[in-house]
Amino acid sequence: MKRFDKSIFVTRPYLPSLEDFKSGLEEVWSNQWLTNNGPVLKRFQKELACYLGVPETNLALFNNGTLALELGYYALGLSGGEVITTPFTFVATSHALMRIGAKPVFADVDPETMCLSPEAAEKLITSRTKAIVPVHVYGNVCDVEGFARLGEKYGVKVIYDAAHAFGIFSRVERVERVERKSIGCFGDMSMFSFHPTKLFHSCEGGLLVFKDAALQEKLFNLRNFAIKGELECVDVGTNAKMNELQALMGIECLKKIDALLAYRQKIYDVYADAFAGCPEVKLVPYSQNKAYVPVLFRDFATRERVYTELQEKCNVFSRRYFYPLLTDFAPYAYGHGACPVAEALSSRVLTLPTYYGLPIEDVMAIAENVKEMIA
């Protein structure tokens, strides 16, 4: 079994060359403008619109994904209502609902994709339901057609937590050409997280993409305390502004996005080869951007043993995303036991290291270590 001299973490952020970042900093220095809708932020917004194929009027940047979600939920009027969502996610998906006074109602996930099941969600829709919040967990794409049908049938909003889904596109056939459509274009709104643990980042950051362009002014206002000029405050906003240094990091990382995605695919393929013919480790194959590499073990005990031995014997820090399940945490204990499929997945899943620059021979050695542990 190989023990690495240097710790290997589940992820590491991509960093642009210091030279490139420094030349961007010169612009910030000469502007002497650090936050509050600065010129670098505006450029980042324009470049994102171009990359995603979304009009610039239909997106808004924030200082992190959690506040982006919170303000998005608020702007869509979810306060005071029930929202059907998945427990198989990071706490932020539901925390942001709770913080605006909406109640998460937990429905079970699809056993294959691990994303919220439209059938399970539909059973919980009542007159109190204001929205459905599915999560493209790990970059596994939800049943977007299924949720579109529910949204239309019941007149509820569909908001995707797309924190893990940056870089995913679907191809749309037009009469004369094939266009790329970002996964963020489905539903009423989607949120991408730009945290450094994500494949693309801006140190911290979040992006909302929304269908109704009229929301942009509202969101820009809410992220800036909901003040208007010097004399007016129109709502209870907050400070959720992305600053110029974050935006600069985002611009530099965006230059590299194709390589970042390609490298993760390469890592995934190495894991897939290594685990082929090894039924004891089931590599989850659905991530379209390979944001994470989740594997399922036979049972809880095996997963726990592999997780611990990877740390203690190999100096490898895998993560049990997403265990415990949200409904095992105190604020959501009212949902405990409601989602048996999610519970079972959560007890068996482990996410293995993947990031730009992780040496391929290290990926092979991690996979061999895992196989040896369960042999």
Ligand code: T4K
């Ligand atoms: N929705 C979903 C579905 C999400 O997964 C998340 C965030 C959100 C919403 C909210 O978006 P943000 O508000 O975060 O934009 C991490 C992240 O903090 C969190 O962003 C992420 N999901 C969640 C799944 O994971 P931790 O506590 O596991 O992170 P941490 O600090 O243990 O980092 C993991 C590993 O990454 C470290 O062991 C080493 C490496 N690392 C981390 C950082 C921050 C680095 O090498 N450099 C770094 O700068 O939560």
